Amino acid sequence: MKRVGIKDVAAAAGVSATTVSHILNAVEGKRINPDTRQLVLEAAERLGYLPNNLARGLRLSRSYTVGFLSDEIATTPHAGQIIKGAQEAAAERGLLLLMLNTGNDRELERKEIDLLLQHRVDGILYASMYHRMVEVPEQLRSVPTVLLDARSDDPAFPSVVPDEEQGGRTATRELLAHGHRRIGFVTNSDDIPATSGRLAGYRGALAEAGIGFDAALVSADRSDAQGGYRAAHRLLDTAQRPTALFCFNDRMAMGAYRAAAELGLAIPGDLSVIGFDNQELISENLFPALSTVALPHYEMGVRAIAQLQAVIDAPEPAGGPRSQEVLHCPLVSRDSVAPPPRL
């Protein structure tokens, strides 16, 4: 089952392979008789000709392929949207995504990058499954690379990350807009951009509203449902309990729901809750459905490919720093936020 090549098309159309190539690639500055063009296009169509990308790539030193290298694809459902965004944006540009994940194994990572280089990828998306600082492997200096949901100290690498601070501000403003003044922050204590950024956003929004920051309203614990449950309990068990909770993520919010239920507090009647991440599996299935702030995963994938394209097109624009893109985190309003109870 031999595939048809350019020569088959040439033979069928009665011209040379050169001419077929010129026509199919719409080469500039080549004069082609309209009749011949028609003949060739028809022959190609009829034979179902598909150019062999390997041969093409060999000649052009271009594989039309991009490596997508991520630390852990599996741990979070977000992965899907990032990949989808990158994949669709890539496809629009005629690029295909070569997926690999390293499992945070540095040695494996080295081998995988070698594999990608063997395949002569046009560029690499170095992705993290949660927003963090990374140490970019040396090998990636030799190939166009964009950091996805990650940043490096080295400004030579473009990056695309979510705007955690704006997200935190948005969440807090949403609660303020409903009239809340005592707003608890259920957070965690990891040293990652999400933690510091969302806290900064929380404080910023309070300051805008002329509300002083009260450390007693911030409670940190593990960033899962258990942690959220405990942290929320600590805040709600106080005499002057907050009327609203901003939770670091949806999992912690899920725990806060349970704490509220135990205390007989109705959401959102007695207590408003807002989450972060928009993990639909949780936020849509909780009762009442959880208002939250979404991470722009799809958009991040799209932007990363756009950045990569830019680097590929303009390899070294003066060695200057590359674009560090920060993406907006939109509010997703559901049913867990309402005005505070009347006293």
Place this chain on the structure above:
Amino acid sequence: MKRVGIKDVAAAAGVSATTVSHILNAVEGKRINPDTRQLVLEAAERLGYLPNNLARGLRLSRSYTVGFLSDEIATTPHAGQIIKGAQEAAAERGLLLLMLNTGNDRELERKEIDLLLQHRVDGILYASMYHRMVEVPEQLRSVPTVLLDARSDDPAFPSVVPDEEQGGRTATRELLAHGHRRIGFVTNSDDIPATSGRLAGYRGALAEAGIGFDAALVSADRSDAQGGYRAAHRLLDTAQRPTALFCFNDRMAMGAYRAAAELGLAIPGDLSVIGFDNQELISENLFPALSTVALPHYEMGVRAIAQLQAVIDAPEPAGGPRSQEVLHCPLVSRDSVAPPPRL
């Protein structure tokens, strides 16, 4: 930044490209002086030689690349594990995964397959994000293809799917083993293998235990938390209410939890609940943590690659039917199942 080629290695080692190729590929039946071999290996290492896969593929008509074509990568977090399994199994064989998703757009799918064929993939994994019957596109007949989490009426395509019936039996047996006799089944009414298979498993396990099937114990609704909530309510509001609930999936189980809470039923003290799918985001974060049956996503990815490899190695073994693999769904025991309450 020219990459080093086989000729550079040859020059550095003072031999011909032919010899380098023979040595690096450990070609059989070629006599090589150990000293020369050493020399070449060192030169290759020193120069950081990486073979150009495009050139290699062109010569061998083999791209060492596999297409992963799925309908909707985004809708379910399971996707990650399938991809991970496939990716790791592929990497072990020196294969890279080319990811594409069609969004159930038949026209887009056609174009994407063409793209994969242009890239001369060695084979294609045609994946679905939930177990179902599919109509395989004609184009896939010309390239080794394996169906992943999907089946076709055409036995020419090997497939890998989960054993829904065994899963349903396993879940039900777990409840029976704890002493339950009145077991409700919270299910849905879609016409998919999961629905019929899990029901069959439920009935099978009951029969094994000598318990008659009671249609009043089966309640169908939408397959999300809302649906689970309603279906569970219907079962629990009866006079002779079941002591345990087998839920079609973890989302429905999440709804069942809420129904139980409303009725003042403690889990697992008053009511045992078991789910299906093992969506960790839910099952681990519910309180108490949800016992459930896992879909073997990772394993499915691995097996699909193994099957694909088999097809690639033995293109047409007599036109006979290909292997239809059905994978075991293991029990994941957490805290939501206990013996029934004493009357």
Place this chain on the structure above:
DNA sequence: GACAGATGCCAAATCGTTTTGGCAGCCCGT
């Protein structure tokens, strides 16, 4: 009718591998 410039096409080189079919030496037995 001859010449210049356009027009329309093609032959051959190239990209970096693998693979086929040798070709020199060398050793050995006679």
Place this chain on the structure above:
DNA sequence: ACGGGCTGCCAAAACGATTTGGCATCTGTC
């Protein structure tokens, strides 16, 4: 000293596209 069989290597031809540098043929002008 000579022929034969090993040993160890290499030259050249693929693979299927793109690109460079023409080369005929035609058209119009004088």
